[in-house]
Amino acid sequence: MGSSARSGMDRALRPISVFLDKLITEAVPHTVSSDRALPVLAAIGVVLLFSTPLLIGLTGTIAPAFGLMPELAPGNGFAQLLEDPRFLPALKLTIKTGVIATLLVLLFTVLALVCLHKTAWWRWMLAALPPLLAIPHAALAVGLVFLVAPSGWIVRLFSPWLTSWDRPPSDWVVPDAGGWSLIAGLVMKEAPFLLLAAAAQLPRLNVDALLKIGLTLGYSPARCWSRLILPTMYPRIRLTLFVILAFNLSVVDMALLLGPGNPPTLSVLLLSYVNEPGFRAAASAGALILAVGMAVLFVVVMLLERLIARLANQRRESGHRGHGSGLFRQIGKYLVLALTLCSILTIVALLLWSFTQRWRFPSVLPDTFTSRHWLGRSDLLLDPLLATILFALFSSIATLVAAVVWLEAERLGAVKKIDWLWYVPLFIPQITLLFGWQAASLISATDGLWITVAYAHWVYTLPYVVLILAVAWRELDPNWNNAASVLGAGYWKVLFRIRLPLLIKPVLQAMAVAVAVSVAQYLPTALLGAGRHNTLAIEVVTSFGGVDRRVIATLAVLQSLLPLIVFSLALFIPAAMQQKQRS
Amino acid sequence: MNLFPETLRKCMLACALVTAILLPTQYLSAASVDDSWADIVKEARGQTVYFNAWGGSDRINAYLEWAGKQLKSEYGLTLTHVKIGDIAEVVGQLEAAKAVGRDIDGNVDLMWVNGENFAALKRNELLFGSFTQLLPNTAYVKQAPSITHDFSVPVEGLESPWGGAQLVFIYDSAVTETPPQSATELLEFVKEGGRFSYPAPPAFHGTTMVKQFLSELTADKAALANPVAEADFDAVTKPLWAYLDELHPMLWGKGESWSTSGEQTRQMLDDGEVDIAISFNPNEATAAVKSGQLADTVRTYTFSEGTIGNTHFVTIPYNAKAAAGAMVAANFLVSPEAQARKADPEFWGDPTVLDIDSVPADMQAKFNAIDIGVWALPLASGKTLSEPHASWAQALEAAWIERYGQ
Numbered sequence: 007m008g009s010s011a012r013s014g015m016d017r018a019l020r021p022i023s024v025f026l027d028k029l030i031t032e033a034v035p036h037t038v039s040s041d042r043a044l045p046v047l048a049a050i051g052v053v054l055l056f057s058t059p060l061l062i063g064l065t066g067t068i069a070p071a072f073g074l075m076p077e078l079a080p081g082n083g084f085a086q087l088l089e090d091p092r093f094l095p096a097l098k099l100t101i102k103t104g105v106i107a108t109l110l111v112l113l114f115t116v117l118a119l120v121c122l123h124k125t126a127w128w129r130w131m132l133a134a135l136p137p138l139l140a141i142p143h144a145a146l147a148v149g150l151v152f153l154v155a156p157s158g159w160i161v162r163l164f165s166p167w168l169t170s171w172d173r174p175p176s177d178w179v180v181p182d183a184g185g186w187s188l189i190a191g192l193v194m195k196e197a198p199f200l201l202l203a204a205a206a207q208l209p210r211l212n213v214d215a216l217l218k219i220g221l222t223l224g225y226s227p228a229r230c231w232s233r234l235i236l237p238t239m240y241p242r243i244r245l246t247l248f249v250i251l252a253f254n255l256s257v258v259d260m261a262l263l264l265g266p267g268n269p270p271t272l273s274v275l276l277l278s279y280v281n282e283p284g285f286r287a288a289a290s291a292g293a294l295i296l297a298v299g300m301a302v303l304f305v306v307v308m309l310l311e312r313l314i315a316r317l318a319n320q321r322r323e324s325g326h327r328g329h330g331s332g333l334f335r336q337i338g339k340y341l342v343l344a345l346t347l348c349s350i351l352t353i354v355a356l357l358l359w360s361f362t363q364r365w366r367f368p369s370v371l372p373d374t375f376t377s378r379h380w381l382g383r384s385d386l387l388l389d390p391l392l393a394t395i396l397f398a399l400f401s402s403i404a405t406l407v408a409a410v411v412w413l414e415a416e417r418l419g420a421v422k423k424i425d426w427l428w429y430v431p432l433f434i435p436q437i438t439l440l441f442g443w444q445a446a447s448l449i450s451a452t453d454g455l456w457i458t459v460a461y462a463h464w465v466y467t468l469p470y471v472v473l474i475l476a477v478a479w480r481e482l483d484p485n486w487n488n489a490a491s492v493l494g495a496g497y498w499k500v501l502f503r504i505r506l507p508l509l510i511k512p513v514l515q516a517m518a519v520a521v522a523v524s525v526a527q528y529l530p531t532a533l534l535g536a537g538r539h540n541t542l543a544i545e546v547v548t549s550f551g552g553v554d555r556r557v558i559a560t561l562a563v564l565q566s567l568l569p570l571i572v573f574s575l576a577l578f579i580p581a582a583m584q585q586k587q588r589s
Numbered sequence: 590m591n592l593f594p595e596t597l598r599k600c601m602l603a604c605a606l607v608t609a610i611l612l613p614t615q616y617l618s619a620a621s622v623d624d625s626w627a628d629i630v631k632e633a634r635g636q637t638v639y640f641n642a643w644g645g646s647d648r649i650n651a652y653l654e655w656a657g658k659q660l661k662s663e664y665g666l667t668l669t670h671v672k673i674g675d676i677a678e679v680v681g682q683l684e685a686a687k688a689v690g691r692d693i694d695g696n697v698d699l700m701w702v703n704g705e706n707f708a709a710l711k712r713n714e715l716l717f718g719s720f721t722q723l724l725p726n727t728a729y730v731k732q733a734p735s736i737t738h739d740f741s742v743p744v745e746g747l748e749s750p751w752g753g754a755q756l757v758f759i760y761d762s763a764v765t766e767t768p769p770q771s772a773t774e775l776l777e778f779v780k781e782g783g784r785f786s787y788p789a790p791p792a793f794h795g796t797t798m799v800k801q802f803l804s805e806l807t808a809d810k811a812a813l814a815n816p817v818a819e820a821d822f823d824a825v826t827k828p829l830w831a832y833l834d835e836l837h838p839m840l841w842g843k844g845e846s847w848s849t850s851g852e853q854t855r856q857m858l859d860d861g862e863v864d865i866a867i868s869f870n871p872n873e874a875t876a877a878v879k880s881g882q883l884a885d886t887v888r889t890y891t892f893s894e895g896t897i898g899n900t901h902f903v904t905i906p907y908n909a910k911a912a913a914g915a916m917v918a919a920n921f922l923v924s925p926e927a928q929a930r931k932a933d934p935e936f937w938g939d940p941t942v943l944d945i946d947s948v949p950a951d952m953q954a955k956f957n958a959i960d961i962g963v964w965a966l967p968l969a970s971g972k973t974l975s976e977p978h979a980s981w982a983q984a985l986e987a988a989w990i991e992r993y994g995q
Binding site: 538548 | 639650673685690691842
């Protein structure tokens with residue numbers, strides 16, 4: 007039986023080689039001079055390492071969905087799926103939460119730009135964003151549940167003195183059946199991401215000049231944004247917006263913690279299938295439907311973009327100046343600040359719970375404190391912490407090496423830019439890729455191995471590292487190189503003594519992002535780890551079922567601390583190095 | 590060097606296929622059911638036993654950590670607790686492993702199961718074999734129908750008993766004076782503003798709650814002891830659905846949102862979001878009060894006409910890599926020493942499966958010294974209803990999801 011399953015897999019893998027072949031022909035110039043052989047080889051190694059699991063993963067999902075791997079996944083997956091009364095409601099819920107959350111993220115970003123830019127709050131906001139971005143999804147979700155539940159912190163702050171509630175109200179529950187808790191969590195997690203991406207574009211767009219021109223022509227500041235700045239900015243952040251939409255439609259860990267349970271979102275439903283006897287075909291079919299649905303939504307968004315662009319053009323040409331809508335900007339400002347405050351409160355709530363012995367409704371602060379969750383539970387904290395750090399270390403170093411190899415080959419002209427490739431894992435739902443990867447790892451008996459999980463972390467962190475590093479790598483003045491070479495420095499010396507030190511800031515930032523992404527990975531670790539690699543992300547999600555809120559909070563704080571520390575180091579080290587050079 | 594892409598094409602194919610082609614190493618596990626205990630203990634030394642067990646309670650996790658240390662020092666084997674959310678996942682993984690021919694060196698050596706999951710493992714021949722007669726400590730195990738039969742399915746030595754359990758309810762006596770004593774009274778209770786939630790099936794506590802309601806409400810109680818296929822499902826369950834239709838709109842979440850686990854209802858009890866928590870451990874309240882998770886005023890009770898009780902077991906999958914080590918671990922878990930610690934709410938508070946009169950006198954004293962506290966319920970102090978046949982769980986879960994899961 008085993009060998010037939012493998013030959014089925016071999017057959018299914020054949021198209022992969024054809025694709026890889028095309029990919030490489032695209033990236034590698036047709037003639038390769040011999041002094042470039044090494045960089046070409048190394049760069050192709052990176053591309054192969056990166057794209058092979060993507061292709062195997064997709065194949066391992068597509069094949070069972072269409073009944074091509076009957077030993078592993080018997081039955082007609084699509085039929086099984088349609089028979090489940092939960093499927094359609096789950097699909098609807100997924101689209102609803104994903105689309106609304108993405109729209110709200112965009113709205114938040116626009117509001118923050120229009121209402122906060124050029125106010126005293128703007129700098130404060132920019133400083134708050136990176137740490138908020140670093141908070142892992144699971145940790146944020148756990149904190150949010152406690153914040154907004156009927157017995158949660160917000161109600162406690164106002165009870166009973168204002169609300170006269172001696173017991174928690176029973177008017178709403180968290181997580182709610184409509185998916186609004188999940189939407190709130192997604193917005194809190196993703197809005198800083200888009201706003202930071204947008205803020206990074208401001209200097210390039212020469213916003214100050216545009217604002218001045220607009221104001222001189224008599225437009226209100228909000229109109230300056232909507233007519234002048236946003237239309238030029240949107241194309242620069244739309245890829246990020248698409249990444250966010252893809253994430254919102256396929257997220258698993260946050261949906262497990264914040265989403266409705268009955269039915270859950272599609273990805274959570276499918277995750278329960280893949281573990282259920284005889285349901286792998288249905289799981290794979292569902293994962294394909296999710297991927298196709300996502301593609302359809304991308305097209306819808308692109309059509310919407312055109313429509314909006316046309317409307318905006320008409321309005322722009324109308325020349326309406328509008329009155330200074332100061333009130334609108336005030337409201338927008340407070341909305342943005344309130345949401346940011348909520349994010350910060352979730353983290354504070356987690357921190358408090360991690361030091362709580364008893365904290366009953368309606369006390370505003372814990373009734374009794376303890377440090378035993380931190381000091382007395384090394385049995386619970388140390389192993390997951392170590393596992394998390396090892397994956398994060400491996401991811402940040404291995405992705406940095408891979409990214410430098412690729413960008414150097416690109417700089418030397420050995421390979422051409424293929425930026426689209428790095429986006430691929432961000433645009434395919436994680437389950438669509440990982441169900442197949444898991445199937446392949448079962449067949450090849452590589453599931454549960456440390457290196458399998460580490461490999462998956464590498465694949466999911468590399469896109470961020472390459473894309474962050476690429477900007478600085480490509481912009482660095484080639485004269486530095488040339489000057490050093492003229493002085494007789496060899497290639498490696500130039501790389502290690504000139505390029506990398508000059509680029510130390512983006513390099514460390516990219517590594518910090520790698521750590522943050524790796525620390526937050528739940529699904530790859532859960533599906534490929536066979537339960538043997540309990541990182542903090544895994545512990546936070548599984549211990550959520552056991553519900554010792556104090557222990558979960560401690561795990562979540564610990565999980566958040568890692569990226570926060572690394573981001574601080576990424577800021578501190580270059581500054582310290584500069585200081586040292588000056589003195 | 591124009592041939593570069595050509596050479597690469599071949600490397601590439603090799604690269605792409607390499608993970609798929611790797612074969613599991615082909616050597617046979619040496620343990621078999623004919624070995625003597627001494628041989629098994631000898632073979633177990635140095636083995637790593639992957640124990641797949643629910644990992645949602647950090648007290649249970651801590652207990653297993655302790656068990657691991659004992660096994661290491663006494664038998665030189667490493668017990669690794671693989672924490673999982675639902676053991677049904679592992680049943681699925683074993684089926685997948687069997688489907689792809691991974692018949693040796695499996696990922697799981699020991700697993701914590703009972704009920705429908707055991708029935709599925711037994712039905713699909715995913716079990717190692719009858720092994721409990723080899724374990725010396727089996728001699729201390731109680732002779733009871735709930736131990737020889739797991740949800741009416743004969744155990745036949747395929748799994749080793751680990752602990753007893755009964756559906757119990759926890760309430761706060763400072764908030765609720767007289768908690769409901771039956772399914773019918775529960776309905777009255779929520780009608781009068783009482784707060785209640787049960788986890789949505791197939792969550793374990795939710796399915797058990799539905800079975801409890803069914804056992805109380807159905808006219809044909811005898812049908813539940815036999816496979817569901819032999820019963821008129823619609824007729825037997827009709828009163829159940831009528832009851833749930835009336836109950837659900839008055840629950841926490843109004844029948845649209847559901848709690849996810851029994852443990853969550855305990856947290857909700859402490860938060861005041863519900864008045865009654867559901868547990869399968871008569872001693873859970875004591876543990877929770879002592880660790881600061883419940884108020885001092887909570888009490889545990891069962892319905893006056895009884896609640897569902899059962900036994901949970903550990904078993905060895907057919908493709909276990911360290912079967913000998915798994916047997917040594919199973920034997921240790923059912924030893925008087927391990928069972929006495931497990932029964933103590935200080936550590937876990939899970940009722941023992943041993944016949945306390947049969948264990949050595951010093952261990953008897955240990956059992957008798959356990960103080961379960963006023964918050965808990967002594968085992969067997971409430972009436973016990975037996976579990977419906979294992980096949981009912983899946984049928985009830987599917988019917989429940991069909992009605993309320995969308």
